[in-house]
Amino acid sequence: xxxxARLPYMVVAVLGLAASFxxxxxxxxxxxxxxxxxxxxxxxxxxxxxxxxxxRVARLALVVPVSLSIDALVVSAILYLGIWSPxxxxxxxxxxxxxxxxxxxxxxSARAALIVVALLPGIVLLAGELSVxxxx
Amino acid sequence: MEVPxxxxxxxxxxxxxxxxxxxxxxxxxxxxxxxxxxxxxxSTLAVISLVGWVAVLTSLDPRSMNDLGLISVIPxxxxxxxxxxxxxxxxxxxxxxxxxxxxxxxVAALAVMLYGAPAFFEDLxxxxxxxxxxxxxxxxxxxxxxxPLRDARFDWPAFFAMAAFLGSATGFELLPVLQWFPPVVMxxxxxxxxxxxxxxxxxGRLVWLAVWIFYLLNWVGQDYFSPQAFNVLLxxxxxxxxxxxxxxxxxxxxWSGRFGPWMRRRIPSKLAAITxxxxxxxxxxxxxxxxxxxxxxxxxxIVAVLFGASVASHQLTPFALLGGVLGLTVFNRIRLTGLSxxxxxxxxxxxxxxxxxxxxxxxxxxxxxxxxxxxIAASNIGDRLVGSPGHLLVLRARLGLTLGLxxxxxxxxLRRLRSGQLDLTVAxxxxxxxxxxxxxxxxxxxxxxxxxxxxxxxxxxxxAAFLPTPRAGSWRLYGFLAVVSVVLAGxxxxxxxxxxxADFVTIEEYExxxxxxQMAGPRDSIGSANHSVPLGYMEWEEHRIVSLxxxxxxxxxxxxxxxxxxxxxxxxxxxxxxxxxxxxxxxLFWGMPDAxxxxxxxxxxxxxxxxxxxxxxxxxxxxxxxxxAPP
Numbered sequence: 001x002x003x004x005a006r007l008p009y010m011v012v013a014v015l016g017l018a019a020s021f022x023x024x025x026x027x028x029x030x031x032x033x034x035x036x037x038x039x040x041x042x043x044x045x046x047x048x049x050x051x052x053x054x055x056r057v058a059r060l061a062l063v064v065p066v067s068l069s070i071d072a073l074v075v076s077a078i079l080y081l082g083i084w085s086p087x088x089x090x091x092x093x094x095x096x097x098x099x100x101x102x103x104x105x106x107x108x109s110a111r112a113a114l115i116v117v118a119l120l121p122g123i124v125l126l127a128g129e130l131s132v133x134x135x136x
Numbered sequence: 137m138e139v140p141x142x143x144x145x146x147x148x149x150x151x152x153x154x155x156x157x158x159x160x161x162x163x164x165x166x167x168x169x170x171x172x173x174x175x176x177x178x179s180t181l182a183v184i185s186l187v188g189w190v191a192v193l194t195s196l197d198p199r200s201m202n203d204l205g206l207i208s209v210i211p212x213x214x215x216x217x218x219x220x221x222x223x224x225x226x227x228x229x230x231x232x233x234x235x236x237x238x239x240x241x242x243v244a245a246l247a248v249m250l251y252g253a254p255a256f257f258e259d260l261x262x263x264x265x266x267x268x269x270x271x272x273x274x275x276x277x278x279x280x281x282x283x284p285l286r287d288a289r290f291d292w293p294a295f296f297a298m299a300a301f302l303g304s305a306t307g308f309e310l311l312p313v314l315q316w317f318p319p320v321v322m323x324x325x326x327x328x329x330x331x332x333x334x335x336x337x338x339x340g341r342l343v344w345l346a347v348w349i350f351y352l353l354n355w356v357g358q359d360y361f362s363p364q365a366f367n368v369l370l371x372x373x374x375x376x377x378x379x380x381x382x383x384x385x386x387x388x389x390x391w392s393g394r395f396g397p398w399m400r401r402r403i404p405s406k407l408a409a410i411t412x413x414x415x416x417x418x419x420x421x422x423x424x425x426x427x428x429x430x431x432x433x434x435x436x437x438i439v440a441v442l443f444g445a446s447v448a449s450h451q452l453t454p455f456a457l458l459g460g461v462l463g464l465t466v467f468n469r470i471r472l473t474g475l476s477x478x479x480x481x482x483x484x485x486x487x488x489x490x491x492x493x494x495x496x497x498x499x500x501x502x503x504x505x506x507x508x509x510x511x512i513a514a515s516n517i518g519d520r521l522v523g524s525p526g527h528l529l530v531l532r533a534r535l536g537l538t539l540g541l542x543x544x545x546x547x548x549x550l551r552r553l554r555s556g557q558l559d560l561t562v563a564x565x566x567x568x569x570x571x572x573x574x575x576x577x578x579x580x581x582x583x584x585x586x587x588x589x590x591x592x593x594x595x596x597x598x599x600a601a602f603l604p605t606p607r608a609g610s611w612r613l614y615g616f617l618a619v620v621s622v623v624l625a626g627x628x629x630x631x632x633x634x635x636x637x638a639d640f641v642t643i644e645e646y647e648x649x650x651x652x653x654q655m656a657g658p659r660d661s662i663g664s665a666n667h668s669v670p671l672g673y674m675e676w677e678e679h680r681i682v683s684l685x686x687x688x689x690x691x692x693x694x695x696x697x698x699x700x701x702x703x704x705x706x707x708x709x710x711x712x713x714x715x716x717x718x719x720x721x722x723x724l725f726w727g728m729p730d731a732x733x734x735x736x737x738x739x740x741x742x743x744x745x746x747x748x749x750x751x752x753x754x755x756x757x758x759x760x761x762x763x764x765a766p767p
Contacts, residue, residue: 031306031307032306032307032308035305035306035307036302036306036308039302039305039306047434047437047438047441048434048438050434051430051431051433051434051435051437051438052428052430052431052434053431053434053435053438054427054431055380057330057331058331058376058380060327061326061327061328061330061331061373061376062327062328062331062373062376062377062438064324064327064369065324065328065369065370065372065373065442066373066438066441066442068298068366068369068445069370069441069442069444069445069446070441070445071298071301071302072294072295072297072298072445072448072449073294073441073444073445073448075294075297075298075300075301076293076294076297076298076448079276079280079282079293079297080490083280084276084277084279084280084281086301086304086305087305089301089305090305105430
């Protein structure tokens with residue numbers, strides 16, 4: 001896999017990483033941009049990579065509706081479970097995104113590093129969130 | 137062995153070939169450069185027209201609007217921007233081949249100009265229902281609860297929950313987002329719409345003209361901050377996937393599908409001669425041959441996710457989508473024949489298990505309306521053609537534009553048929569939404585929704601009325617297209633923003649809302665003369681919002697006060713709010729003169745205490761709170 005081909009994956013993974021840190025540390029300007037961009041692009045791109053969706057134009061056209069649909073379904077499921085935690089939803093979306101990249105049909109060694117980097121804050125956030133839920 | 141000397145002939149011929157090749161590539165580069173410069177020039181014109189439009193609109197005063205709405209305050213010089221954009225667009229359209237980014241810039245500029253127009257000069261987001269939807273989202277964000285017993289829309293909460301989540305997770309203030317939501321969502325439609333259009337024809341001019349016409353004709357105003365705006369995006373995305381990757385090969389027979397033999401037995405043989413779809417469509421670039429298993433599973437999963445989000449977020453759009461998919465399946469246009477079964481199962485499961493609160497209260501009424509087109513037509517057309525003379529003109533313009541589009545689309549379909557193109561796929565999707573009319577009146581809004589769901593496909597046929605075949609076309613035709621674009625933009629501004637006088641919200645009105653939200657305690661009632669006031673925005677879950685439209689309209693002021701008191705829990709206070717937007721609504725939709733409005737407000741004031749007022753509204757409180765319930 002060339003560096004150019006790896007670039008989109010790196011962008012999404014770094015975005016996921018930045019979004020996780022931004023939401024954890026509540027750094028507002030960074031949070032608005034990174035979390036916003038991640039939520040409208042990350043899950044959709046990852047799922048389309050996972051499905052090896054052909055045609056760049058089509059991916060570009062579908063990335064926002066697919067991302068928003070995944071966001072909407074995850075947040076609704078959590079809400080119906082009686083939990084309202086944007087942080088938990090964020091963690092789940094990071095996990096879905098990185099999981100989809102991990103299973104995408106591309107070079108293993110390249111994505112493994114990305115996944116580890118991007119999953120760490122997600123796992124930290126998830127652990128923190130679960131402890132809060134358990135406490136309440 | 138002696139090696140013969142090399143013949144000069146191959147060297148000469150190779151040199152000539154090399155020279156010709158160099159000349160060819162130089163010419164090609166030159167041509168490419170020229171096209172690039174033309175494209176850059178046209179894009180600059182599009183940006184200039186947008187800047188000119190914004191410069192004129194920012195100085196407008198919304199208070200000077202009359203009953204015709206936004207169009208009444210837009211000066212003639214603003215239309216120069218639309219003229220410039222239209223001319224530039226048709227020039228870009230005439231280029232062969234078209235430069236996609238240049239055309240995209242033009243369409244995006246048009247979307248911002250037409251759908252973002254109020255945001256350039258109104259202080260606050262427009263349209264009370266958009267504020268109410270934001271109120272729902274903020275209620276979820278504050279409490280983490282759903283309220284299906286208070287409002288049926290909470291049985292389809294995914295859009296509100298998503299907005300609540302996006303606001304909480306990003307830290308964005310959502311109120312300003314409302315103002316720019318329409319142009320942004322309209323631009324988001326562009327991607328899936330383009331994918332759909334390019335499967336319908338390989339003629340780039342027809343594809344882009346259809347997209348352009350879609351943006352000139354979407355007058356129904358359903359692109360505000362709402363589940364339906366989000367759902368139109370999902371509907372287009374699902375159809376884009378199905379038509380791009382699961383369409384039957386061009387030329388596939390209608391009668392070879394699962395329902396083919398059954399249908400063939402039931403229709404006249406002459407009609408059965410029409411068996412194939414247009415062969416003009418193409419697969420998206422980059423796709424060759426069949427899809428791998430991974431790709432098929434991936435695409436089907438994407439359709440499932442998109443449809444799932446639609447089912448969880450809107451009560452009507454999934455039915456429109458199901459109708460379209462059923463039509464495509466019956467006419468053998470797509471390969472996923474089991475998809476409609478999946479959709480039916482998902483839809484009915486949601487209705488039975490997740491929307492049971494709504495069904496329990498409304499099932500009888502819903503069933504009663506099925507197959508009553510007379511009642512549905514009355515509530516969708518007859519009952520809506522009322523109001524002030526200016527408003528009646530707007531309503532007639534809407535009716536005229538709708539019927540005009542359908543007529544031109546019909547002509548387009550016939551012209552395509554005469555040129556040997558039966559666009560069966562597009563025709564099925566254009567006609568399928570009309571089935572919804574037989575099912576429900578949808579509060580008198582079903583025809584609007586039918587228009588909304590069919591307009592992308594009607595726009596294709598309307599474009600085909602001008603460009604039925606891939607021939608270049610004369611300059612006169614392109615000049616005519618530019619004129620039509622300018623006229624349609626004007627008509628769109630009239631029809632789409634015809635209620636703007638009642639829809640815009642001033643800072644003073646916002647202050648009235650803030651005051652009443654501060655004064656009213658939890659469980660207090662807040663009544664209003666009609667629903668054209670963004671009362672639901674502030675702490676929606678805390679208060680009981682009561683719209684007293686019919687009592688106020690009919691002048692039954694005693695009844696109004698009794699109704700407000702009845703809706704107030706024991707021991708709680710009742711407030712009453714009147715605003716400028718409500719007065720404008722009364723004038724537009726009820727034809728109520730100012731003097732009559734003032735008389736009714738005075739009647740309310742006589743039995744209430746005035747707590748706050750400014751030039752755009754007032755807050756009153758009923759003098760006698762409801763007696764407290766016995767312990």
